[in-house]
Amino acid sequence: MNITDIPILELLPQRPPFVMVDKLVASDDTCTTSLFTVTADCIFVDDGHLIAEGMVENVAQTCAARMGYINYLDREHVKLGFIGAVRNMCFMRLPRVGEQLTTSVAVREQVFNMTLVEATVRVGDEVVATASMKIALSETDAQA
Secondary structure, rough: OHHHHHHHOOOOOOOOOOOOOOOEEEEOOOOOEEEEOOOOOOEEOOOEEEEEHHHHHHHHHHHHHHHHHHHHOOOOOEEEEEEEEEEEEEEOOOOOOOOEEHHHHHEEEEEEEEEEEEEEEEEEEEEEEEEEEEEEEEEEEEEO
């Protein structure tokens, strides 16, 4: 099965209306990329723009989709994860309703259940946000 054909809800612990990733488009040992189109009914949209908290959640859910994909390949359940830290988050601009985000996370370190990633969020070729994020993965299965 092609990675883009896997339903995103099979990879994420989040459920609507809190899902901030539409699909996973690439993932290997060090880099994962997702797509998300900003819609007017998104809970993180205000005044026609995705707010900063929505962009943070998009990055975190791209990390979650990465781990969910690893679990999917290993035929394991999706695990719960938590944002441990966000550093150097820089917003060049907030995406507008209708724009598609391409979010890439690159693993910089992984120690036990903690993963440090560098994230880049783009709209087309334009970088709209960057950040470093630590994600803690639990051993607890997400509830379906």
